[in-house]
Amino acid sequence: MITKFGSLFAGHVDLKDVGLDGAPVNDRWLSDEHLATVFDKTQAIAQLMDRTGYETLWLAEHHFQREGYECIPNILMLGVHLAHLTQQLKIGCAFNVTPMWHPLRLAEDFATADILTGGRIVFGVGRGYHTREVEVFGAPLLDGDANREMFEEQVDIIFKAFNESAFSHHGTYYDLPPKVPYRGYELEEVTLVPRPLNLPVECWQPIVSASERGLNFMAKHGIKGMIGGGAAVGGAAEQVIHAWQQVQANHGRDMELGGDLIIGFSFHIADTEEKAIEEARGYFEEHMKMFAPLGFVRGLTDDQITATADPQRARTAGLPTLQDAVAAGSWLCGPPELIVEKLMDVQKRYPGLEQVSVNTTVGTPERVMLEQLGRFAKEVMPAFKN
Numbered sequence: 001m002i003t004k005f006g007s008l009f010a011g012h013v014d015l016k017d018v019g020l021d022g023a024p025v026n027d028r029w030l031s032d033e034h035l036a037t038v039f040d041k042t043q044a045i046a047q048l049m050d051r052t053g054y055e056t057l058w059l060a061e062h063h064f065q066r067e068g069y070e071c072i073p074n075i076l077m078l079g080v081h082l083a084h085l086t087q088q089l090k091i092g093c094a095f096n097v098t099p100m101w102h103p104l105r106l107a108e109d110f111a112t113a114d115i116l117t118g119g120r121i122v123f124g125v126g127r128g129y130h131t132r133e134v135e136v137f138g139a140p141l142l143d144g145d146a147n148r149e150m151f152e153e154q155v156d157i158i159f160k161a162f163n164e165s166a167f168s169h170h171g172t173y174y175d176l177p178p179k180v181p182y183r184g185y186e187l188e189e190v191t192l193v194p195r196p197l198n199l200p201v202e203c204w205q206p207i208v209s210a211s212e213r214g215l216n217f218m219a220k221h222g223i224k225g226m227i228g229g230g231a232a233v234g235g236a237a238e239q240v241i242h243a244w245q246q247v248q249a250n251h252g253r254d255m256e257l258g259g260d261l262i263i264g265f266s267f268h269i270a271d272t273e274e275k276a277i278e279e280a281r282g283y284f285e286e287h288m289k290m291f292a293p294l295g296f297v298r299g300l301t302d303d304q305i306t307a308t309a310d311p312q313r314a315r316t317a318g319l320p321t322l323q324d325a326v327a328a329g330s331w332l333c334g335p336p337e338l339i340v341e342k343l344m345d346v347q348k349r350y351p352g353l354e355q356v357s358v359n360t361t362v363g364t365p366e367r368v369m370l371e372q373l374g375r376f377a378k379e380v381m382p383a384f385k386n
Contacts, residue, residue, distance in 0.1 A: 006056035019282035052377035095126030228264030258350025273334035286363030
């Protein structure tokens with residue numbers, strides 16, 4: 001049963017000329033002052049969500065984005081700040097891009113944030129999808145196998161550090177600790193200082209490809225899964241949710257369909273479905289412009305992907321429309337009662353689902369985000385909370 005609502009904010013600043021007719025993504029190069037507005041914007045979103053009963057604000061870690069789409073480089077640091085400006089809202093990591101960290105530094109930073117906020121930071125890990133980010137930090141992404149191998153070893157280390165009072169790890173990428181003399185003895189193990197206040201650590205990870213290896217790795221560590229939102233478009237595929245349930249059963253966890261998952265939807269509320277689609281069309285198109293070249297708009301040809309960067313060609317390239325996304329179920333558009341109806345159907349199909357993330361996409365200005373999140377809290381959430 002759906003009882004908790006969150007929202008994913010990947011960290012975009014307000015943009016001009018959004019949509020297929022607007023500025024190409026690679027032509028955007030915003031000033032330092034404009035890029036820094038993401039922090040006041042995030043604060044305004046967090047404080048509204050805190051006042052109106054949301055469970056979690058999910059933030060994304062990204063780097064070097066002078067275009068203005070994903071501008072928060074350290075979500076743990078920002079999360080501690082936001083926790084001190086709100087009363088009960090949780091700040092979720094969606095996600096710490098683990099290959100860009102040393103795993104022990106990530107474990108230490110989360111443990112510190114967990115203590116300083118009284119457990120209001122929700123941990124999350126991901127493999128990354130921007131070559132400009134991951135490769136610049138010296139980790140593999142073009143080599144997908146190496147990226148996964150490094151990520152899995154890092155997560156193994158992080159959970160050792162969380163769960164064991166002292167530990168060692170000797171793998172492909174990390175030798176922890178190295179055998180060195182230390183204050184009169186040979187170093188054999190280390191201890192994370194501090195360790196998290198709340199154990200076991202609740203951890204989330206995006207489900208993108210839903211490979212058997214990936215799902216089994218998550219089940220091994222008890223990691224929960226987020227479908228949709230920033231890392232995977234198209235909503236929650238029925239077969240993925242069934243595969244998730246089966247993998248959990250294989251690891252000895254008998255849960256209802258949808259258990260330990262968050263499903264993400266983009267949304268826009270207006271008096272009619274047609275008006276909502278009209279108002280949100282530019283935001284949908286800006287999202288497509290940003291993410292199509294990264295492979296997150298399924299089914300596009302190379303020519304269509306190229307056309308997203310050319311305002312002269314985009315309208316005649318046969319690109320997906322917001323109407324398509326609404327029909328596919330990844331977008332919720334229309335009056336509150338229609339959105340309630342659609343989420344009630346989701347709840348019926350997935351009785352184990354407790355959390356839903358309702359998201360405004362990149363390109364949506366702060367004014368509209370606050371208005372939409374406020375309306376959702378007032379006009380949709382009570383149907384589930386009551």
